[in-house]
Amino acid sequence: MSSDLISTDVLVIGGGLAGERCAIEAAAAGHKVLILSLVPPRRSHSCAAQGGMQAALGNCVKADGDNPTVHFLDTVRGSDWGADQEVARIFTEEAPVAVRELAHLGVPWTRVRGGKNSYVIKGERVEIEESIENDGLIMHRDFGGTAKWRACYAAAATGHAALYAIDSEVVRLGITVRDRTEAVELIHEGGRCQGAVARCLRTGKHFAVVAKATVIATGGYGRIYGQYTTNATINEGMGAVIALNTGAVPLGNMEAVQFHPTALAPSNILVTEGCRGDGAYLLDKDLNRFMVDAEPEKQELASRDVVSRHMKQRMRDGKGVDTPYGPHLWLDLRHLGEQHLTTKLREVWEICRDFVGLDPARDLIPVQPTQHYSMGGVRVNKDGQAYNMSGLFAAGEAACWDMHGFNRLGGNSLAETVVAGRIVGRRVAEFVADKDFEIQTSVAFAAMKKAERRAAEWLNRTGSGPSVYAIRNAMGETMMGKVGIFRNGEELEEAVAEITHLLAECDKAVLRSRVPGMNPELTFALRLKGMLRLALVTAKGALLRTESRGAHYRSDYPLRNDAEWLSRTLVRWADDEGEPTFSYEPVGEIDLPPGHRGYGSDERIEMRESLEQYNDGVYERQAVHGRLATVEAAGSRLRRGEWKGLV
Amino acid sequence: MTSNEGGAPRRLRFEIFRYNPEDPGSNPQMQTYELDEAPYMSLFIALNQIRETLDPSLQFDFACRSAICGSCGMMVNGRPALGCRTLTSDLPDVIRLHPLPVFKLIGDLSVDTGTWFREMVEKSEAWIHAEEAFDPEAQEARMDDELAQAIYEGERCIECGCCVASCGVANVNEDFTGPAGLNRIARFMMDPRDKRSDADWFEVVSNADGVFGCLGMMACHDVCPKELPLLEVYAYLRRKTLAAAFAGKEE
Amino acid sequence: MPGRTKNLDGFANAASEARRQIYYELASGASGLVLALFMWGHMILVGSILTGERGFNWLAGMLEVYYIAQPTVVVIFTLFLVHAALASRKIPAQLADRRRMIELGKGLANAGRFRPANASEISPMQAHIESRLWIWQVRTGMVILVLGSFHVVLLGLDVLTPLFGEHPGIEALTSVARVKAGLWLPYAILLLCVEFHAGVGLYRLAIKWGAGRLLSRNVLHAIERVLLWFFLGLGVVVLLVLADVLPPPLAFLLTEPAI
């Protein structure tokens, strides 16, 4: 076999938490696994997660009485009923195991200190006596939108610690990782995925990896919002793009984009929700704690979509602090004290010092809401198996497994990566074990030729077209300006038009540099079209969804509309087709009926049909949209009605 | 030396090391670019601006741009630093940038730290050596929060390679475990979940590629962007080694 | 399997090799420590010249009569050679490697205005100099090896020959005569090198074994510099007296009261 064709049992695209946890499961089952990653795995964006990981261990006083069912309720309410409730159920039950497993692998979780502890809760300093019995168990901190303290954390570097522990396990198992390698094209035929074509980011050369199973775990794609995101520069969404390009695999809920309330202004570096969890205030320019009036119950700790909207509204009302970079609000950490800031929130303290030269113990921190998380992604069933494409799986932020619906709760996504990694990894291992598979090198080489042609086409194009970076910047402005926190039909239509125009521009864009090797400009150019395609389906999805749900807020349709929109958006768009195709599937079987979330607006349009009617034949209706059969029957792990005693 | 308040922005002169090993026509050389300084301008912002407006072929690595992923170590006027965290306002008008030494050059400012660190992890088996397999049913083993914080202190290393690049020994002895490697070893030695005995560690640490390779140059400690107490780490390893040597003797 | 390390494959017995390594490390550190302490004591002893020839001769005589000087010469010379041998193991053999270290140390020291990571420990905007100091430690060590050997052999003859016949031991007259005749130059160089080398060496030794836990690095560095300048100053005065340029400033202590 030539060096441009590699063969493996399992190909994992993405070396973040989700990809690596998945790889471990498959490798432990004895399969040959290859991981591709844009960067060395430990530099994946999972390492940037600071605040915590939700798991209902119930170890501290403020977590007393917590259990997976309470976590399930919070998750479904957080999702604004957009989640697949069975997946949320599976997730909340498995999360404690996943967190304990990380402890076993070496994560230095912050622990319960038995005896008197001092916390700041809703603006008051409180003394709480933690039981000596629980001394040394994993501690929790408060996060937005939850009934209990539930986020497990390792100071303010939870993702970092988890990723290093998981990656060490990958090294221990001897799993091959090819870093600086980008998957650019899926190899597939007849609804069967056979691997992917990759491009080496050291040499610029393409090669094909044929695999019995392929997992997309490429994380979020916040960079379609240009610089208006907390995401890393590598979060450009190529995982979602290669799936979309097949034309068969749908992406789910692309319009569901989370904006985080507290990104540092103007660089948009994240300041974790853990700050507010630990008692920080949001202030406007008059140093007024506006969240107390806006959300008396949850205050600063309402869910992210709600807090972001209140902040944006506050700034629209002229209560923001004006700067040449636009307005911002303040985050106040001063009352937490230097000791707390330099230990439990140390990373935050460093970020403030290094990037804006401020000391949170003395100064107010300038913050603004910014794109943060992509609830949407490659639509998969509960096994992590992509719709319509056997042998293709997805996990982590890249996937729409759909426990987040239209708004993810803080701390739920780190937990998702390891839980999904465990579960999907197991399914992948089973899939690989019982499927015979014959490599069709011709299909692989055809895909590779296609990818090479794409690169050659960029290099050959001449003229005086626009620069790829100018197009990217324009995309970012459009997305943040018109597909942002508050949306409306008019602006969304403009956004769709502008991005359609940028797509045409992209076909005319010309490289300034033709150096051999990876060529950074070419590397970006090869992603640009895909990013624009993601931007377009996001904008168009938002335009079509004429209601407000979770993070998707339409000023012209401010109510959640369960009568018409209790559904998940699916979009398909082959790379040679002119227009994306949208369709809508039921969110899944509903156990907890739609109601008030406990924060935000209480007004909504009720379902017309009964729950029984909605649930009747729901899985057949999903199958019509391409959902493949699952190993256990769909709905079998829902534990219907178990929440009833708790509400 | 910072940008004069209100006045015209400072004109910055970047002298950047250029070499593309993939290009037979490329020779190692310094290339000069000029930019106007902006408020809060970091090397991340400046380098991207150079790439987008002046020279699209310039190679460098950034990912998180918030000093947490460790991608962007580079020599800034002779000293290793994270590019994303270094503000131009802390630098003179002329800014010389080189790739980190020790690591394999990929092109211009981009070096292969990933391979180096993976080898380090393999060599020192930097993972928990537990005696028992994970039990999904069991409650987590307890740990004192003080100890968890102490382990966390060492765990914070982001593998940026700045310390390695700054260390004279690591620059000339490629088998030296290096500051980050020694730190990682100490982190696992401290962890009660890891069942390797002091005697096991003794063999890894007590040699010229281990802690005794360290000459106490202290550069690692001074350049570490995460402010890891590396000097204390080596002192800890030395004292542990001493204890292990004499404990071993008595056996 | 816990503890299996690929690191030392090839060593027949990794544990005993590791043990040998720690003995080397201890020996080189301890010999450096003893030498450094000796040098300070030595400076005080030679400093007796400040009280005039009588004091110097008396002290030298006592040390010889009670057979303190003779074994000390032997022990110190042995330590001197052991330390030099062990310490030079750490000096890279390749010229290119030494150049690399020199260049690196220089670069770090010249990096200029920079917020060091440990802003709390070292004053902001301070450059890193310890790497360059190490280079100078090697250089001064080399000089000490040559000049120090010569000096110790010379003094060895002074101290040991009386054991075998009617020779005078260390005497102010001979010392002053030879220093004045030209030995002042090598002594001045040696003095500078020794004080620097011993001062920085002790600072480094303290950090290496964890004194940083008790005293901050800033404080240790400050102590090092105070000691360095004190002994350097003292040494210069002593040397000036030995070279007969200055009259012994403390001579009044030993002169009989005028009345």
Ligand SMILES: Cc1cc2nc3c(=O)[nH]c(=O)nc-3n(C[C@H](O)[C@H](O)[C@H](O)COP(=O)(O)OP(=O)(O)OC[C@H]3O[C@@H](n4cnc5c(N)ncnc54)[C@H](O)[C@@H]3O)c2cc1C
């Ligand atoms: C600043 C920040 C803070 C956060 N804090 C929290 C928190 O406190 N709690 C919480 O629960 N969640 C948090 N999140 C969200 C959470 O961190 C992410 O959702 C999660 O880590 C995603 O993990 P992942 O494994 O899916 O993807 P990632 O960790 O992003 O990994 C993606 C991987 O895919 C690779 N890749 C991408 N494209 C390709 C390609 N084309 N070919 C090959 N490889 C590719 C990348 O190299 C990378 O290895 C935070 C997110 C951000 C941005």
Ligand code: HEM
């Ligand atoms: C009176 C003579 C000397 C004194 C007082 C002295 C003192 C010291 C001290 C205290 C140290 C620190 C030890 C450590 O960090 O472990 C040291 C290190 C060193 N010495 Fe000397 N020394 C002397 C002579 C020499 C000579 C002759 C050489 C010849 C080459 C030499 C070369 C070195 C070197 C290279 C080091 C650094 C070793 C290391 O970092 O491990 N020294 N010395």
Ligand code: HEM
């Ligand atoms: C035990 C051994 C030693 C003895 C007995 C000794 C004795 C003396 C004496 C008598 C002098 C006066 C000058 C002379 O007579 O030449 C002197 C000066 C000096 N010695 Fe030594 N010495 C010893 C070891 C060393 C060592 C190991 C070093 C350094 C490596 C050293 C460095 C010096 C210096 C620098 C001076 C000049 C004095 C000054 O400037 O203050 N000596 N020593």
Ligand code: SF4
């Ligand atoms: S120890 Fe510090 S300098 Fe070294 S790799 Fe880790 S974070 Fe970077």
Ligand code: F3S
């Ligand atoms: S720079 Fe190198 S020599 Fe030691 S103190 Fe640091 S490892």
Ligand code: FES
């Ligand atoms: S870009 Fe991540 S550390 Fe600088």
